Amino acid sequence: MxxxxxxxxxxxxxxxxxxxxxxxxxxxxxxxxxxxxxxxxxxxxxxxxxxxxxxxxxxxxxxxxxxxxxxxxxxxxxxxxxxxxxxxxxxxxxxxxxxxxxxxxxxxxxxxxxxxxxxxxxxxxxxxxxxxxxxxxxxxxxxLAVGAHAVRRGNARVADRALIVGAGPIGVGTALFAAMSGADVTLIDTSSERLTYARERIGIAHTAVVDAHVDTYLSDRTDGEFFDIVFDCTGSARAIEKGFAYVAHGGRYVLVSVVKDTISFADPEFHKREMQLIGSRNxxxxxxxxxxxxxxxxxxxxxxxxxxxxxxxxxxxxxxxxxxxxxxxxxxxxxx
Known part of the structure; x- marks a missing residue:
């Protein structure tokens, strides 16, 4: 065959x-x-x-x-x-x-x-x-099941502020199921074309391009508190490391994408937020x-x-x- x-x-x-x-x-x-x-x-x-x-x-x-x-x-x-x-x-x-x-x-x-x-x-x-x-x-x-599993692993709840990083298929699927769980969803990506499609055709209202202004946008979206739950769906080690800064105190960080690289983060920031770092596989x-x-x-x-x-x-x-x-x-x- x-x-x-x-x-x-x-x-x-x-x-x-x-x-x-x-x-x-x-x-x-x-x-x-x-x-x-x-x-x-x-x-x-x-x-x-x-x-x-x-x-x-x-x-x-x-x-x-x-x-x-x-x-x-x-x-x-x-x-x-x-x-x-x-x-x-x-x-x-x-x-x-x-x-x-x-x-x-x-x-x-x-x-x-x-x-x-x-x-x-x-x-x-x-x-x-x-x-x-x-x-x-x-x-x-x-x-879509990979996204649904990530949302379940992250225990997304009503009124959670959820950030999905990466607007590919897994990111969009994660955003859809986070919204179905009652979360207030924000989606970011380096591609304005993907974000426009996600906003206009998929119905994800809050999107932002990853650029020099994205941190200010995300801070303004959350009154400076950032996000109860962050999902990385990028496949980028650099993006994963950056995502730690977007997790609110007491928040959860779900790594959906898989990379070959070693990931590092600042332990004092991790501990003072009592952050949960969660892997989501398959x-x-x-x-x-x-x-x-x-x-x-x-x-x-x-x-x-x-x-x-x-x-x-x-x-x-x-x-x-x-x-x-x-x-x-x-x-x-x-x-x-």
Whole structure:
């Protein structure tokens, strides 16, 4: 079967992989949509810390069931999405109900080959029914679940002042779920183009470009107290370090993005604020369920989230242009 294979940084091509053998307890899925994620761009650029090349990328998936066990909850032709975080089920994190940060986790498209191909076979426990969603919406569930998980990790509450740093897909998803939790949301980014889109098409009212005046804007927005909760969704070590200054006394700082770098911060500032520093990794079935429910109820503007589409096997030709025009790309979805 044809597959998009990243052989090495900046080396993306079309190759052949064997059709996956479906084992007992697994579901064979015919891929129909694959969303492009920041992780995929980082893999292409050589900046993903958990990956070995070559790799078939892709973990934001939608497809139809091609084959499954007798007695399965799924039937051939069912539209499904996939929880791409495959846990071991035995480690300390799994025993504590946190399979998203399993010690031996295998993430489709990162640790093992993913969904930029024609078929994948995954454990039935990773397959999620999406009745009532379109294929495009089904492919958006995973990245939105990452935002929903971050908001749950940060315990966003009514009347919290929430700052989201980074207006890419994960940042916008985080902003949407923070607002649904009752928080007063502010979104900042270096791209005025992304912020204009988030404001005019997604409905995030308070935005600001990261420039020489942004600190004054954020201080004025919060009467000089800054934010009860800050979410970093940038993938930038420098932005993460800067974000510590935006957390209010008694506030919470949630690191959603992953970087290779070592992060440093001023301990006196951290301690005098009694700040909580919180990691947020991947998502759980609870987050997937919340996202699917929100889409069904019309709370997520999925038509506005999707900005680009193309044929999957055109990706090697398309990805340089997507990277060159990131300001206009929110969610790109490949089709088979």
């Amino acid at each position: 044809k597959s998009v294979i990243c052989e090495a940084p900046h080396a993306l091509g079309i190759g052949e992989r064997s059709l996956p053998e479906r084992h007992a307890g697994e579901v064979l899925i015919r891929i129909g949509r694959v969303g492009l994620c920041g992780t995929d761009y980082h893999i292409f650029a050589g900046n993903q810390p958990f990956l070995a090349y070559p790799r078939v990328m892709g973990h934001e998936l939608a497809g139809t069931v091609a084959e499954t066990d007798a007695g399965s909850a799924f039937r051939e032709g069912d539209l499904v999405t996939v929880n791409p975080y495959l846990p071991c089920g035995r480690c300390i994190a799994c025993r504590k109900g946190k399979p998203n940060c399993c010690v031996d986790i295998r993430v489709l498209g990162v640790h093992i080959d993913g969904g930029m191909t024609e078929f994948v076979s995954v454990p039935e426990s990773a397959v999620i029914a999406v009745e009532g969603l379109t294929p495009d919406q089904a492919a958006m569930v995973e990245f 998502a759980t079935s609870e987050d997937f369920a919340r996202v699917i429910s929100a889409i069904r109820q019309g709370h997520i503007p999925t038509d506005a989230l999707k900005t680009h589409s193309f044929a999957l096997f055109d990706l090697p030709q398309v990805i340089p242009d997507l990277i060159a025009h990131q300001g206009s790309v929110l969610k790109a979805i490949a089709e088979l």
